[in-house]
Amino acid sequence: MATQQIVVPKYAHTPGLTRLAYSVDGTALLTVGSNRLIRKFTVDSEDEPYSIEHHENDILGVATSRTHFATCSEDGTASLFSMRTNEMESMLVRQSLPIRDIAFSPDGQWVAIAGDETTVKLVNTNDITRIITLPAHRQGVKHVSFHPNGALLATSSADGAIRIFSISSEEPELVKIIEGLSPSVELSDDTSSKVAWHPDGRAFATQNKTRDIITISRGTWSIERSFASGHMGPINDFAWSPNGAYLATAGSDGKILIWDTQTQNIIDKYSYKNVLCVQWHPNQNSLSFTTNQGQMYTLPNIIPAKLDPPFGKSIYPAPLIKDPDSGVSAVRLGEITGDDTAGFGKPYARLPLGSDHDHEYGISELDERNWIDDDDGAGYIPDLVADNGSIDSPGVGRKRGHSFVDDFASNKRRFVSIIKKMQHEPFQPGSTPWKNGRRYLALNSVGYIWTVEQDMHNTVTVSFFDRGLNREYHFTDHFLYDKASLTEHAALFANSGSDGQNSRVFFREHGSLQDSWDLTFHGEGITSIALSATTAVVCSSKGYVRVFNLQGSPIRIYRQSMNSVVCCASWQDFVMIVRNQGDGSGGLVYSIENVKYDETFQKNDVVDVPFDSQLTSLFFSDDGDPCIYDSDGVLLVLMHWRSPLQAKWVPLLDTKAMGRNNPDESFWPLGIIQSKFNCIILKGGEKYPYIPLPISSELDIKIPIYSDTSKVNKTDDKEGSNNSGPDTLELEEQYLRDNVLLQLYKDSALSASGGGGGEDGLEDDQKDEISRRELGIDKTVLQLLHIACRTGQHGKAYGLVSMIYKQQALEAANKIAQRYQMTALAEKINRELEKRLF
Template identity: 45%
Template structure:
């Protein structure tokens, strides 16, 4: 099954951390909770901003909703009831002494079950919270709870890997079955899902096994039946049946969202979405909403492919048991819960929660599965598919999640790093050296090696923090790690040498922030976070500046001396993608040089790397293999991206002689330093690859690149052709402009002055040779004189006159003389 990805713009509902969601039964509202202690209420099909409810009592970890209300549970142990109509806190239902982990709402909306770090499960009446039942058979804390579709049973999943099934149809709740060996033991705070999900027909439930499969367990005999196998390469973080049980959706740590067909347990769609921790089917439409550990909310329209989506409109499907002849215990998929039923006044009994045992009035639970008509529908019985009417939008364009189109965003990356391959990856690759890490299962080991071992000493360290980003320069090495368990995100800096006793330092970021990209210069450390903040520190840990970037989410950042370069996602362009924007700041002077300007990318292009050149100019390398430099970036409104090299047009690739791509490393000494990748590789790997370098070559002409010289009349002395000379002129002019720009804002040393002189000489030499070729052509004319007007030095005009005379171009020589005289007058 091929993996696809529908480009969907996420809604940033909460800060990074555990984020959960629930639909109201009628599908009108979507409620999300997260780590920033607020509740968001989204109106499905509306473009309006969600309602923000600030009455949350702590960091909420789960939410359940009906049509009239929604209930949240928090790490502080509080279970709160909110009104759906007024968005206000109605009451505190119950408080646990330890952190609560999950809640479940009964099908009639009257009772809520609470899982917590306590060993007791509380079942609380929503209308009268003095009516509480305590389920006490567990020996360990509880991670998940789930009501049976009839409400007569409750499944409890404990952290020790044991499932407890309680009957709630008797006056005193009764432990029906203790199921061991299905789910694995997991920590209460783990993102790995160990819940039970009852199939809508009520005959079975599904649960994740230690082998990352989803197994079906028969409720009648408590035997395992069919399995949804081999869908994920990582642990499953959440799964859910479609409203009528025809499909199953699952998400895992492998970054896959998988849609299964229940009847055959086959995969019908697979999507690429990372960090999913909670998902839910829309009660009426063919869409799935899910939240991530980064606080993002996505809604995937047309989750089930069109050729199978009709099955969502059918009545409740049978659970995938080995013998499918048994009756279903639920009539059909409901978009509305059953009407409330009276119960006895006992505070410890669920006797009449749904009017009797699970097998009462069995005739009401026979379904016409194949449409043959053998079931005589009772009067006023609903078919159950009215809730699957097509989505009808108003005059406005479709809102989030219901839209058929969503803009595409630029994904973040850390310059110089590679993804995991095996258990190794590079955290940083540049001209100073390289940083690489190895996954040792319980921890990582990090190695920093240098090319110049006379000046620097390699080092190796154990990494319990699991650093995922690094920067390396002449001053030191910078690392960063993401939040883990109770530990917030942090950065760690280790200088190469210092006169002080303490040589390194570490600092944590505020809770709820993840690190998107980091940069290290000779003066400052830059950290871009998931909350849109740019945090700037001095090299020894003093917080220097903090501000929120205008365009987020971030893509990458780079730094050089006092300057920082930050890229982010901007407005949506004509091609349906967000524009990649950048800003440049001088943090020492608190001066903005370029603000939210657009990075020049080709159609469907992406930025593959960004860094400053050795001369201090921002450089990007795009997905088309083009290296671009940002010129005049110190002048507001004048910055422009100029191509220095098109690697697809290199001489070595002409005629298909080689098939290779290039991993950008640096720009220094007028050369592009990179790693050559062969055999379809996209990233460098181990053993450490060698660096290669290529001269700049401005893409100007479509003529043959290999034919770079011509032959003189004698046939012995090769000389550059017109294309080569024109490219030399343009290239050296660009390099001269960059150096002159640098010289205006910094002190030019002797080496810099010498480089500018070389550029001027190269420009005039190329133009003089072009003049010679033009004088030899039969149709020479104004172009020859135009070339003379481009000389950088007046004395070159004297040489130009000699060239014209040599080729018997007397009129041209006179014109050049007049041009020289005008220049002398202007200089006076």
Template identity: 40%
Template sequence: MAQQRLRGLPAHPPGPTFLAYTPNGRKLITVGLNNAIRVFETGSDDEPTNIDNAQDSNTAVAAANDFFVTGSEDGTVCKYSLETNSLDGVLVRSTLPVREIALSPDGNWAAVASDELAVKVVNTQDMTRVLYLREQSRPVKHVSFDVSGTYLAVSCSDGLIYVYSLSSEEPQLIKKVDGLIKALETDVEASSKVIWHPDGRAFAAPTPTRDMQVVSRSDWEKQRAFKSGHSGDVTAAAWSPNGGLLATSGHDRKLVLWDVKTQRAIKTYDDVRATILAMSWHPTDNVLSYTNNDGELFIHTDVVPADHARILEKDLCPAPFIHEPLAETTANARRGPVNGAKEIAHRPARAGSPDSLDEILAEDDELSDAEPFVDDDDGAGYADAVNGHGKRPRTLDDLVVSNGKRSKASHGGIGTGTFQPKIHAPFQPGSTPWRGNRRYLCLNLTGFVWTVDQDTHHTVTVEFYDREAHRDFHFTDPFLYDKACLNDKGTLFACPSSKDHPAFVHYRPHETWTTRSDDWRIPLPHGEEAVAISLSESYIVVATTADYVRVYTLFGVPVRVSRLKSSPAVTCASWRDYVLTVANGPVGGDGATRLLYSIENVKRDEVLQNDDAVALGPGVKLQSVFFSDQGDPHIYDSTGTLLVLQHWRQPHAARWVPLLDTRLLPRLASGRRTESYWPVAVANARFHCIILKGGDAHPYFPRPLLSDFDFAVPVYGRLLPKTADAEKKKKRPSDPDDMDDAPSDDEDTADLSEPQSLESSHLLQSTLHSLHADTLATTTSTASQRAALARSEVELDKLLLQLLAAECRDGEQRGMKCLDIVSLMRDRSGKMVDAAMRVAARFGRDVLSDKIAELAERRLVGLDGDDEDGLDDE
């Protein structure tokens, strides 16, 4: 049966047309010669949304989930909102035409290629932050980020590919790839664009011989190639989302689909009626969309034939190497690193860390039996190294357990497994795992420390938010530091042991009054590694794999060595003279250990809390531990809840109190926003964090912006069910003066009632007042601190007075609750109680007013007690 001819959608006037999918695949944006931008809803037959009055002759488009960026021949780069379908502003301007735009995976940076010599990389949130790539000798035709956002490939019209590293404030040219692409003028239809494979280890680019050549990122060597598919220059190419398929088009008006594993064409569409200039796979469906030089958009459903469609259903597929490096280094081919993660097998110094090979092995052992990851398609023989069937062993005796050892077989010859508890992995607060070749070692309100893996060594950069107080610095790191702490006094580092040196800690003060540097290094005993480190204004703390807690002064004088009662250690934190340690404790009924914490004052040699439990629910993981700017311990867990330790200076009295549940934030009320939060600090009674979007688990480069949220004790749910009044408010108000009362687009339900909001505020302020009172009771307080505490008590009573008024205003007349509210007032002078009586009288609550008067009399004689008389019949 003849294949049905595809019908193109006339998206724009005849001429070059370009497109981009949003990462979530919900929308498709097209631009062309006219001044209209079209936004298509995926899977909808409705007419697309038109954004008119845009720039004429748009030549490039790139999209994030909530915005997109376009470039035009007049050199203007504009940012548009997908929520309002309107112009957000102009990001940057060029004096010559824009040729292409690429967005970093996190959407924070846009790389702009134009007929100017320099490539501009502009921050999409702050247009004043612009990086310039100036190594090119001629104008640039294409730009493309790798999947981690670490590297930017620049295809220049001189026939060279310039690969930049964006791991530091100043971009660095790390490689010029010569002899791969064709020298093309920037305005021709043929392509020389680099397309990075989704596994992050390689890229492909069109060659002068009309092939697609794959190049390894690690050594820049040529790997497999996709050959003999086109008789004309390649004009567009795209990997499928999982890297298992490659689509290419050319001047010969052919669209070719390739199997990446075999480099063979599985389908050729030779009925393309115009030259394809841009193409993009749908992130999840069997759909390939493309635009041509005739102003048309094609949404090609079921583009992959049914007998090959299963390739799209696989997980991440490896890039086509001649010799698979992961198979050669580990004897078992491993899943390609997601987001460009570096091969862990090359990092023996990190064994036992959260990103160690043991963890990767444990994950790979869970792969499906039905479809092994390794296929000996090139005859190298490595598939047999897994087992006789080319699959991983599935017996319990062969599985890797949590401590890195294999379970023993019984003497009876039958493989029997021993019970292995689920140990909470250690972590360094403020640190992120490797992604690509870099990671953050520390992120806090003072600044940030990151490291870049240069294969033979690392380079470490320390930056500060307040650059007037401290100067940024950068150094070569031959010791491969994997932990860091930063404050206003100095920077602390720790490195793992190697064959050349033991593990040690290194402290570098920001300022010194001596003639020589006061840097110091202290080695740890042989076989001992640092699990976590912390730095305060007074002490340095190191928790080790030997379950020791080692405490030093800021300049290396050891003052305390103690062994943890529970093990293994998980993390530590410190503030002034206080040290908090967390370790694995007894095993619970679910087979997971319970975390225990201890707090001591090093200077006074005083233990405040001793192996008390960290309040975590079943299956919940601890993500961060830190002290606030006021010196109160906080934790942040995997549910997105921030908790503070109340009464922690009193032995056996401490309890964990939730200050914020990020799942209940109003910004998430609509359900359309998907994001998580990376904890940074608690300061000025606010939670400071980094917002993570797109399913990211950790912040990444370029450096993200900090956000902060008010505390909100989770007393009630985010929003109440709709009421009749709320439904009325949803209708558009007829009076312009009522527009402020109209609900926002993000509101699907009514807000909390006034009494509930006041109750939540009172509970929060009571908790903060308690923390403040505990601090003043155990320290030498100043007059201003005591005055602030007294003012907070008055504010608490004012909140109760407002709550009383709200309850009296309520038609239900809950008298006993109103009297309860008055009894919570802290003011013993009688002023607040008198004000409460006046509030009750104002609303005609005479019985309540009398009961409040009785309460005032009892307080005067010291007989304040509960009222047993009912007031509901008032």
């Protein structure tokens, strides 16, 4: 690393938000700030900058083209100025809410304007009456960025969503929405969620939720590379060098880092606090930045002389995993983006838009449930075994010309073979098969553990979605671990002990080996492991469940049955074990124990997975409720699991009924966090996440009341209609969903309080939360009641009244009944009110 340069700052503005932009030719540097001034510096000159007073409030953004510069302000205005005369030429937009960002198209003919309003406007610089309005976003928009060829525009809204619009015509088209990648931010926050297109246009950079910069392929919209573990806090700004060979990032941790884009390694770092905006000089080896103290710095000779300078007419390829241009040091700028006079929507030139990624695992996968071994040469017919592994007809698995009874009598071991085929094989939740010498050992809402196959060992990497919580680490794995479980504080690894080898488990805390421990098991394999905040669980091929504390001391060992363990999960002191049912039906059963107090909550109850489906994941939600996910794409939660004989599986989401209309799409569960299904969406028929990890997504829970809502009568909710309209279906789903979540919360709260005294024994904040949720449910019921009364559905209205929790909601229901002159309903509500009063 180079010695820190001593640079004298220029005090361009008073303390507060500051932004800067170079002119296209690099002769001028413009800054804006909270003192409502536009300062125009002449590069390489000590002269005082030219100052322009125009806006009535803080100036939040500045952008430049060859002939103009534009600014936007908290006062809701965006203005266009002549670069030559510094005079304002036009007011581009005036609106009531602040404008946060502004950007010129590459040809300078259009200006994109974004702010607290949910729409983005494109204004023509030659005719400001020509305005293109992009479709509304869910929240205000913080950043806008043009693709180098001008045909695409990226927007970043406050909810973290990135939208890519095609603007090659004056009717913009939404090309892609990327959600769950960038952090949700306040519009006034310093943290950046912008999109920065690489100069060659084949990828863009953005900040993810773990405070790393990642690149997204323009061709596949998938994550390509990561500039990771550089900053200890959020990143306030970042910028590609003009030739695309370097990336500058400025963090809230007081560091500016310079990265090599091809290796993603840091080549230099600088310590400057409160940096808000960074920008490379377009044709000199220097970097300028501003701080929240109103200072403006310029670092000369930012790239060492022994390396290529960050400017010139050639640009390096974007950092892609499978780059057709790998091995080529640089390509001509004109071959990629065309000249800088390219018009609005000029077609993309020579280089392909994206890499041709091979997402196939290359693994031949046979569904063994559909095969019977023909080991005696008798000619078994495999396709007569049902896909679900059940024996559903006398002819199943028969020899040609023989009845099933004859075959069964003479081939008992054949029947045993069938039964074994119907057993679920053990699996480790969150793990994937090998692909190209790599696989995930664990993958959940905390992070992921992946391993790379070497000649004599493996290399294991432990990564986290929240890099502020833990730093990524690696180690050499000589024991060839094939299972892992990950929590926020530690990781548990296991070698299953196949091929006659002893099995082994290894525990280590993140960031320290001081308290790590390992155990070897002789003569038995390990089928599944689980780690929680208090326990480590190891299930063996002999049916034993061993439970250790986090210091490696055994605290429980038990074997509830000889049926084989399929998988396990743990949360705090609770351990859930899923086993084969053992009766040849192909079913699964589960048990839940509190190992701290040696209590059994549920024992050998059925796991509700259909016979023609497979259990693919088992985990506890963030709130501590057991969840399963099956191969049909259904997510279920176990309600009332703390009460013996009361547990039941409730579907929270059917991913195939979400109306996404993509038969090749599947979902890999990560967990349930704050009532959201955290998952990875797999495209193109993929069954497993590949490396590098695709973008994670958060899906709203939506209880599948009807298997196919498109077949439910959805006539308009008009006066006199007795049919449920689409609004009714949505409200009914919301009511059911909120009730399920309320019951889960009540169960958890009552358990935490010891259960004594029922809800009266809860803490005040728990009672307040229950009351708040009940009030929300009542609002939904009142909406349903309003529709029922308006459409004359008397019977439905009577039933809805009994679903109301609160007295004030009943009083509101009475007013609704009176409004629609439903006197009998009003009388029933009055009786219900009297009953609750006494």
